[in-house]
Amino acid sequence: MVIKLDIKPLSVNEAWQGRRFKTKKYLSFEKEAILKMPFTKNAFKAPLTIDIIFGFSNPLCDIDNPLKPILDCLQKKYGFNDRDVYELNVKKEIVELGNEFINIKINNYETTTNQ
Numbered sequence: 001m002v003i004k005l006d007i008k009p010l011s012v013n014e015a016w017q018g019r020r021f022k023t024k025k026y027l028s029f030e031k032e033a034i035l036k037m038p039f040t041k042n043a044f045k046a047p048l049t050i051d052i053i054f055g056f057s058n059p060l061c062d063i064d065n066p067l068k069p070i071l072d073c074l075q076k077k078y079g080f081n082d083r084d085v086y087e088l089n090v091k092k093e094i095v096e097l098g099n100e101f102i103n104i105k106i107n108n109y110e111t112t113t114n115q
Contacts, residue, residue, distance in 0.1 A: 001106050005036050008100035009054045009066035026069060033073040033102075046084030047109035050074070053091045055101035063092045070102060078106070 007029070015026040022030075054066055067090065071082045086109040095101070 001038075001040060001042070003037055003102075003104040003106070005033055005102040005104070006100075007032055007036065007102060009056065009061070009102055010069045011061070011065035012068050013065060015069045029069060030073055030076070033070065034077045037073070037077045040078070044078050044080045044106055045108065046080065047086040048080060048084055049087040049089070049107045049109045050085055051089040051091075051105040051107075053093060053101075053103040055093045055095040055099065055103075057095055057097040057100055059094050061092070063090055066102070070104070074104065074106070 010026060010029040014023060015029075016022060050071075052067070052070065054061075054063065067088075071085070074080075075082050
C-alpha cells in the first residue's frame with residue numbers, strides 16, 4: 001500500500017510537552033494525517049516493512065524527528081503495533097516551502113535466511 005500525505009512532517013519536539021502530553025499541534029497533525037490516510041479493507045499482518053520519504057522545506061530538519069508521530073498515526077489508523085515493524089527505510093527530500101509531504105509504503109516484511 002502506498003500513502004501520500006500532503007502535510008508538513010511534525011517533529012517529535014513539537015508533538016509532546018512535559019511528561020508526554022500531546023500538544024495542540026500534535027493533536028491537529030494526528031487528526032489531519034489520519035483523515036488523509038486511505039481506507040483499506042486489508043489488515044496489515046506482522047512483521048512489516050515501512051518506507052517513508054519526508055519532504056522538508058528546511059534542510060536543517062532531522063530525518064528521525066517526525067518518525068514517532070507518523071508511526072503512531074499509522075498504527076492508530078491501520079490497527080497494527082509499531083513493535084511489529086521489522087524494517088524501516090527513511091529518506092529526506094528538500095522541497096520548496098509549502099510543498100512539504102510524507103510518502104509512506106507499507107509491505108509485509110520478507111525474511112531471508114543466510115546460510
